[in-house]
Amino acid sequence: MTVDALDLIASDRYGDRGIPYAQWAELRRSPLQYMEPEGYESFWAITRHADIIAVSSDPATFCNGEGIVVLNSHQLRTEAEGTSAIRQMKTIIEMDPPDHRRFRKVASGFFTPRGIERLDTIVRTSAQQVVDGLGPEGEADLVAQVAQRHPLRVLSTILGIEPDQEERLLELTQQLFAADDPDLRREADSRQQAIEELGMEFFTMFNAIIEDRRAHPRDDLATMLATATLDDGEPLGMLETLGYYLIVFTAGHDTTRHALTGALDAFMDHPEELARLRDDRTLLRTAVEEVVRWSAPVNYMKRTATRDVEFGGAQIKAGERLALFYASANRDETVFDDPDRFDIGRDPNRHLGFGWAEHYCLGSHLARASITALLDQLADRVEVLERAGDASQVASAFVVGRKTLPARYVIRPAA
Template identity: 40%
Template sequence: MSAKNFRIPDDHAAVLVDPAAYADGRIHETYAWLRANNSLGRAEIEGVDPFWVATKHADILEISRQNALFANGVRSPTLVSQAVDAKVREMTGGSPHLLRTLIHMDAPDHMKYRVLTQAWFLPQNLRSMEDRIRRIARAAVDKMAAKGGRCDFVSEVALHYPLHVIMEIMGVPEEDEGRMLMLTQELFGAADPELGRKPKDESPTAQIETGVLTDFIAYFTRFSEGKRANPSDDLGSLIANSQIDGQPISHFEAMSYYIIVATAGHDTTSSSTAGAIWGLAENPGEFAKLKADPSLIPGLVDESIRWITPVKTFMRTATEDTELAGRSLSKDDWLMLCYASGNRDEEVFDDPNAFRVDRKANKHLAFGYGAHVCLGQHLAKMEMRILWEEMLPRLKSIELAGEPKQSLAVFVNGPKTLPIAFEMA
């Protein structure tokens, strides 16, 4: 059958590219419809190149395990409009990428750059950091306890704990953490009127956050110069002094590396941490299970990551004609991998919309899969586990004290406000 036979209805296609739909929950209604009726459909939207939409867990896995067939670097790995793509190529002399991070790379470069820092994020190395992370977690719980039983968990706790951890690992001074947080929110929240930097009358898909990237690069240029002049035992020094194929890493690629670690290294963990609180506040029975059996903490961690799925979408590009899920794909076809849909696939997860701390065989896709699986997944889960080991004995009750709100974004989103009332032991 031709591509037109799998065209997604316009109303559902519009939801896929609407940042507000990821904030208000409409995206999950569209995902459910697509999984039931057109699980690998084709979205055709004015101003955006057509793209296939993978919503089933199995199809996302299949695409993710075939990195040569479904590439990252050919086109943008995040959804962009035709106007943005044209502007970026004009600015870069033909490249679709303003940065060149691990998510923009394919083999062989991807693995060469990944192994530069991979050892820092392996479980055996992270164990040596556990005491440092536990001190940071304990301070975060103390800060929450000092709020007197009410706080916005996102702005007052969740944003700062993983930020402090990754900045300490990188060697970024604590006094600069606020700047890193602001720039991260401006980058990932570009389409959100409360977070983004752009004028609010622009179309969300027409935004290029060049100003934010310029500010990041200005900061990390000075940072890198300092780490080359006076290297220390931190990730920032490692990147500054790295070599690829016997040559120093380029300035552009070093800046890209810093930016991806300094943003993805905390933002998604913050969202999942807030998601855990949100899920427990809405489901007191699950909180009771957790209090009765703290061995469920690892299950809580995985469930909150699945339930929130901070990285909502990534794009891939077919490198040759192929067949997938009964569809004929052509070379250069663009595909959207909808991780939040795969994580609520009824064929994989029982009662997928429910929040369950004791969910068994939680094979979520929130960290991706295959060669591009999240570099920091073990750090993220360790941070969340330690925080709950410190918080759970002291937290007696928790409930929502207002309406939670999520950020407006198609790529990376999560809770941006989470008012709670709580009682500490």
């Protein structure tokens, strides 16, 4: 089978044809391949679990500073034009050591397992409320009614966004970051203009919160970011603070949403797995990992070689790009038994859904808590959950998942 590079990287292909599992399986069996898709930057496709671990463990050779997505020719053009503040903002995912570690430390205390325990009530209440919102029985799009609402509530709370601003924040991030999907894109004279306008609105919204927390500190992430200093005591600049807000919200929202839809989707195909969870709640620990392995919402991250290097039998030149396909690593047959089986009891489960090493997901404990709370609600309350039409996929190759997931359900009231 010859692999069409566009299947790996073109957002519309993901929207139309879904995730390229067969292509990745082929690539995992082949020597490392250099992909030159028409209309995109070229890249080495890194599809094997062991190769992704090796690349991620060597940030000096494979850096993030040159960007994390494989750009298409349109993005390359706007990148060259881009002067807006939102484009100049570097967030931690685009930093390399030593700066990366200094900036990551600013918020890492908040995201530890103990830090996240403080959010237990918020997370559980949110999960219960979104399931309550479905009513006892009916039909709904589970992306809109469940999966997207739960992380929105949790993240808005920790970032200090009032409930009446949540919907607007959601629209803004979708328009800024799901820009490849024509259904979600904002109407504007140009993409550049849209980014400027959206960026300004973001700034205004977050800035008001930052100012409020500087004047009236509370025990939340918003206050931690608004009053943060680096290890040398230097306060974070305004753009850096706003950048942190943006990365926490954007990195946390769509990813968790897609993991939750991945779980709902998988349970509709495998109701016996939901029944297993209902009967044995100790499986929550492994179920949450399997949901992240299975759904792999972050499809890939880009790295750029900082020097000529031999890797995986290939000669990689300085400046060449590598795309680390986590979703492929999560189905690597040399690591996982029966990788295409959704098994909520899978243990061990060394998935790479949260990445590896230097940039390992900062919000992984919060994501786990949010997913666990929803799975617990589903296990407690779902009597019937079945498809009520075809699901559709977001036209995105970067953060991937369902755009719509129509379902019919019967739900028990909360205990």
